[in-house]
Amino acid sequence: MNDLNKYDNWLTSDAVAAIVIREPLVPVEGSDGVFFPATYAAAEDKGFPGGYNIDPPTGEKNVCLVDSVGSQANRIEPLFAKPSYAKLVPQIVIQAGDKSVNLLEAGHRAGDAIARCTLLQKKLQDAFKAVLRGNALDLARIAPTSLVFGVWDSRDTQAKLPRLVASTIRAFDVQAIRRGAVYVPPLNYVNMEVFTEEEQQKAAGDNKNPLSKRGFVNALASATHGGVIAKGGLRRDATFSLAALRLLSAEATAEELKDKSDEERKKLNDEATLKLRRYVLGLALVSLTAPPQTYLRQGCNLVPDIDNPRKVTLVNADGKREEFKLTHDQAIAFAELAAKEFGVGESPKEPVKFDPDLAKKDIAGEGDVAPTKKGRAQKKAKPAAKASEPTEPQQ
Amino acid sequence: MKPDLCITIRFIQPFPLFHGRRDAEQPEWPPSPMRAFQALLNAASLRARGRSLAPEVRQALQALEVLRPEVIAPRATVSAVGYRAYVPHNQTDLVTAAWHRGNLDASIASHRMEKDYRPLRVESIGDDLPALHYVYSLDATAPDPDDMLRVIRPAVRAITHLGCGIDQVVADATLVDSSSIHLPGERWLPSAQSGRRLRVHRSGSLDALINRHNRFLNRLQDGWTPVPPLTADDMDQVRYRRDTDPLQRPHVLFKLVDENDDTVNYPHSQLIHIAGMVRHLAVELMKRHPPRDLKGRTTEQWVEQYVAGHQSVDDKSAGLPHVQLSYVPLPSTGHAHTNPAIRRVMIVAPAGDEAWLEHLVQRLDGQLLKPLPDTKLPPGTHLQLIPEDRKDGVRDAYTRDSRTWASFTPVILPGHDDRKPEKTRKLIVKALAQSGIDQPCEFEWSAFSHFPKSYSAHKYVRDESATDGKRRIGYIRPNHLLDQTAVHLVLRFGRREDPNDPDSRWIPAEEPIPGPLTIGAGRHCGFGLMAGVG
Numbered sequence: 060m061n062d063l064n065k066y067d068n069w070l071t072s073d074a075v076a077a078i079v080i081r082e083p084l085v086p087v088e089g090s091d092g093v094f095f096p097a098t099y100a101a102a103e104d105k106g107f108p109g110g111y112n113i114d115p116p117t118g119e120k121n122v123c124l125v126d127s128v129g130s131q132a133n134r135i136e137p138l139f140a141k142p143s144y145a146k147l148v149p150q151i152v153i154q155a156g157d158k159s160v161n162l163l164e165a166g167h168r169a170g171d172a173i174a175r176c177t178l179l180q181k182k183l184q185d186a187f188k189a190v191l192r193g194n195a196l197d198l199a200r201i202a203p204t205s206l207v208f209g210v211w212d213s214r215d216t217q218a219k220l221p222r223l224v225a226s227t228i229r230a231f232d233v234q235a236i237r238r239g240a241v242y243v244p245p246l247n248y249v250n251m252e253v254f255t256e257e258e259q260q261k262a263a264g265d266n267k268n269p270l271s272k273r274g275f276v277n278a279l280a281s282a283t284h285g286g287v288i289a290k291g292g293l294r295r296d297a298t299f300s301l302a303a304l305r306l307l308s309a310e311a312t313a314e315e316l317k318d319k320s321d322e323e324r325k326k327l328n329d330e331a332t333l334k335l336r337r338y339v340l341g342l343a344l345v346s347l348t349a350p351p352q353t354y355l356r357q358g359c360n361l362v363p364d365i366d367n368p369r370k371v372t373l374v375n376a377d378g379k380r381e382e383f384k385l386t387h388d389q390a391i392a393f394a395e396l397a398a399k400e401f402g403v404g405e406s407p408k409e410p411v412k413f414d415p416d417l418a419k420k421d422i423a424g425e426g427d428v429a430p431t432k433k434g435r436a437q438k439k440a441k442p443a444a445k446a447s448e449p450t451e452p453q454q
Numbered sequence: 455m456k457p458d459l460c461i462t463i464r465f466i467q468p469f470p471l472f473h474g475r476r477d478a479e480q481p482e483w484p485p486s487p488m489r490a491f492q493a494l495l496n497a498a499s500l501r502a503r504g505r506s507l508a509p510e511v512r513q514a515l516q517a518l519e520v521l522r523p524e525v526i527a528p529r530a531t532v533s534a535v536g537y538r539a540y541v542p543h544n545q546t547d548l549v550t551a552a553w554h555r556g557n558l559d560a561s562i563a564s565h566r567m568e569k570d571y572r573p574l575r576v577e578s579i580g581d582d583l584p585a586l587h588y589v590y591s592l593d594a595t596a597p598d599p600d601d602m603l604r605v606i607r608p609a610v611r612a613i614t615h616l617g618c619g620i621d622q623v624v625a626d627a628t629l630v631d632s633s634s635i636h637l638p639g640e641r642w643l644p645s646a647q648s649g650r651r652l653r654v655h656r657s658g659s660l661d662a663l664i665n666r667h668n669r670f671l672n673r674l675q676d677g678w679t680p681v682p683p684l685t686a687d688d689m690d691q692v693r694y695r696r697d698t699d700p701l702q703r704p705h706v707l708f709k710l711v712d713e714n715d716d717t718v719n720y721p722h723s724q725l726i727h728i729a730g731m732v733r734h735l736a737v738e739l740m741k742r743h744p745p746r747d748l749k750g751r752t753t754e755q756w757v758e759q760y761v762a763g764h765q766s767v768d769d770k771s772a773g774l775p776h777v778q779l780s781y782v783p784l785p786s787t788g789h790a791h792t793n794p795a796i797r798r799v800m801i802v803a804p805a806g807d808e809a810w811l812e813h814l815v816q817r818l819d820g821q822l823l824k825p826l827p828d829t830k831l832p833p834g835t836h837l838q839l840i841p842e843d844r845k846d847g848v849r850d851a852y853t854r855d856s857r858t859w860a861s862f863t864p865v866i867l868p869g870h871d872d873r874k875p876e877k878t879r880k881l882i883v884k885a886l887a888q889s890g891i892d893q894p895c896e897f898e899w900s901a902f903s904h905f906p907k908s909y910s911a912h913k914y915v916r917d918e919s920a921t922d923g924k925r926r927i928g929y930i931r932p933n934h935l936l937d938q939t940a941v942h943l944v945l946r947f948g949r950r951e952d953p954n955d956p957d958s959r960w961i962p963a964e965e966p967i968p969g970p971l972t973i974g975a976g977r978h979c980g981f982g983l984m985a986g987v988g
Contacts, residue, residue: 073608073611076466076625079468099538100540101538107537107538114533114575115535122575124537129539156554156555156556157558160550166542166546166562171546172548172550173547173549173550175547191671192503192504193502193505213544214674215674217670217671221614222619225467227469296469298467300614300622300624302612302614302624302625303622305612306497306612374466375624376624376625377628378464380581380583413551413553415551415554418547
């Protein structure tokens with residue numbers, strides 16, 4: 060067994076189902092420090108008035124959502140654009156006007172509409188069609204992180220791949236804190252006859268009044284979100300579904316399969332599948348073990364608890380669990396070997412240009428993609444317009 | 455006897471949550487057998503790599519789709535609060551086009567949709583992963599259990615999610631001996647009449663799911679063709695209840711119809727007439743056609759005690775429990791202006807006596823009611839069975855699951871309260887115990903019902919013109935219950951956080967109580983009939 064095939068039993072046998080990480084975190088201020096979890100809008104049923112998601116909202120035994128699965132994925136995926144990781148995946152940058160976006164930052168990954176109006180559109184469409192036929196090789200060459208964090212080509216082929224890696228940060232037994240603040244303008248504008256005292260009184264306490272908005276009058280904020288203290292600790296929970304990874308497969312190229320017997324073809328396809336799975340496994344392990352981003356938002360700097368190191372557990376299909384040692388450096392080393400064997404997809408030398416003509420065609424339903432409802436209506440309307448045009452007299 | 459197939463699905467998140475919803479966006483627990491079947495089919499299809507399912511896999515899934523599994527699940531509670539997150543629409547092309555035009559202020563943040571979350575928190579014990587078990591009895595299936603396991607296990611082990619995409623799971627399949635199943639968790643069993651409705655696969659579900667998936671993949675082929683969700687033809691809705699949940703008493707409903715098949719309305723103040731006529735009919739029929747197995751009693755004993763409801767003197771003196779059929783005329787209810795006349799009668803049997811009830815029902819259906827000497831019925835009035843699957847609002851009012859119940863007809867207490875509230879309370883407690891209600895609850899009583907169309911619990915009203923200065927009102931009572939106190943009740947099932955502090959926080963019962971509930975000394979003839987109000 061060498062370094063490259065040391066995890067092959069995870070990729071070929073269905074006995075091991077997942078890897079789970081529990082990683083205690085602490086605020087940089089200390090374990091009793093105040094930090095600011097994410098705030099959420101009020102739920103539709105009004106059962107939640109908006110603010111921190113603390114469940115249950117009263118009492119001491121509660122759980123507070125600090126960073127959700129989606130948010131964590133958006134923080135981890137751009138890791139692969141950093142110089143030390145960039146060679147593991149293709150770097151595709153899309154340019155529109157003065158702005159440029161790395162595909163790793165696109166919300167819907169390879170299925171994002173941003174790629175539909177570039178020359179990548181046809182390549183991605185073919186890759187998704189291949190995914191529907193059970194061949195994820197082409198997609199792995201263009202956007203391998205879509206295989207790690209999941210993708211849905213919702214605007215075209217409907218190909219869908221599940222998320223392999225999910226991470227969430229929660230705080231336990233939190234105490235919510237309120238805070239108040241007051242703003243006093245540096246000058247008395249009434250004395251300076253900018254506005255009258257009557258206007259000042261009218262604006263007081265009215266956030267929508269232009270004088271309040273522009274900071275000409277006193278403003279008071281009371282009982283707003285003041286962060287939380289986690290008495291039961293903070294934890295990042297991350298899972299990696301090996302069962303989902305094993306659903307990925309690849310086919311050898313047509314050239315490789317040419318003039319081969321069925322048995323040889325199967326062998327070549329199995330080899331291609333194993334290489335693909337090793338490559339995606341490497342990326343997933345790097346994502347899973349990467350040091351968590353410490354700065355989540357203003358007032359929320361979380362770092363690993365060095366007194367309470369993280370635990371990595373292998374979970375078998377029958378529910379048995381066993382502890383497993385894996386460092387981030389080991390994950391990177393494996394990922395580099397697997398990427399080299401697989402052959403990382405080519406990164407374009409120049410940014411891929413946004414093509415307005417492709418965008419127009421897409422909107423009109425004329426692109427080489429499934430037409431939209433609007434596009435179909437426009438298509439139907441066109442022949443009628445043509446019919447009204449003068450035609451050549453018949454000979 | 456063949457072993458059972460057990461599909462076990464474990465949540466792997468260290469803080470396990472479940473985001474699956476049932477109809478009307480309500481949290482679903484336990485995850486329905488149909489949901490598990492869909493996850494299994496999805497895994498099997500992904501393993502097929504875009505090709506059709508292998509014939510043996512298809513055969514195994516077809517064998518499973520006609521079975522109704524038992525579900526063993528950990529406890530789960532709905533999060534006390536939900537929250538709203540915003541997800542960007544897949545419309546970056548619009549934003550990019552704006553950038554291309556020079557509008558650098560365009561942002562994907564303005565193209566987003568809201569998603570409301572309110573997950574279930576799944577209880578785990580220690581470090582064990584919380585596990586769901588779907589146990590399929592293979593006794594009636596053709597495939598050999600070992601072959602079935604060999605074919606189905608790889609697909610089961612390929613299941614990665616159950617519920618939303620963030621509900622990651624691992625799964626496995628095993629064969630278990632049904633007599634030795636000791637799986638931890640709450641046992642949910644299919645139930646004929648009470649419990650939570652869960653979606654369950656049926657014959658044809660497999661093909662329906664495959665067809666729907668193909669339509670989904672092609673929904674953008676010719677414009678956008680939305681794919682509707684699964685219909686009632688594609689799956690069953692089956693009630694599941696925990697083996698520890700209160701058992702619903704078996705019952706059947708008859709409509710009173712005349713010779714023209716028009717519904718008969720009978721005054722609800724005289725409901726005991728209907729109860730008496732139906733009981734008489736039942737006694738006559740069962741004397742002639744008793745069931746085969748009377749559990750050691752003679753026909754005469756069984757009819758006299760169980761059907762007519764007369765406890766023998768020997769049994770009474772020995773303190774033996776008495777069980778009998780109840781004949782409960784149902785006042786119509788529902789809308790505020792509904793005329794509460796009697797149009798239906800329900801026969802309720804003790805729990806576990808479904809077979810005897812079924813035997814009686816088959817013979818009662820279509821039988822003519824014989825008017826009593828002082829009653830009058832339209833010609834040809836007979837009983838017409840209302841099938842269990844037919845929607846009936848009045849039946850639902852009396853039989854649905856509810857945590858709060860109010861009496862429509864007065865509860866006749868087992869004694870007289872001498873106008874002492876403490877004695878009334880004791881009599882109510884006794885009546886509840888006699889009626890088999892042992893779940894923790896609180897009650898309020900009054901002379902007046904929660905239902906405005908119901909009559910009060912009073913027997914008389916002052917009337918100077920009458921010879922004795924009073925006039926009878928309300929519901930006519932059987933003579934042997936005339937001297938006992940009657941009240942209207944509101945029952946709330948649940949408990950106080952501190953049992954000794956009546957002002958401490960009220961915790962409603964975790965599971966609602968299924969009807970029909972009849973309480974008090976007149977419970978076998980239509981008194982003390984409760985309807986769900988919360």
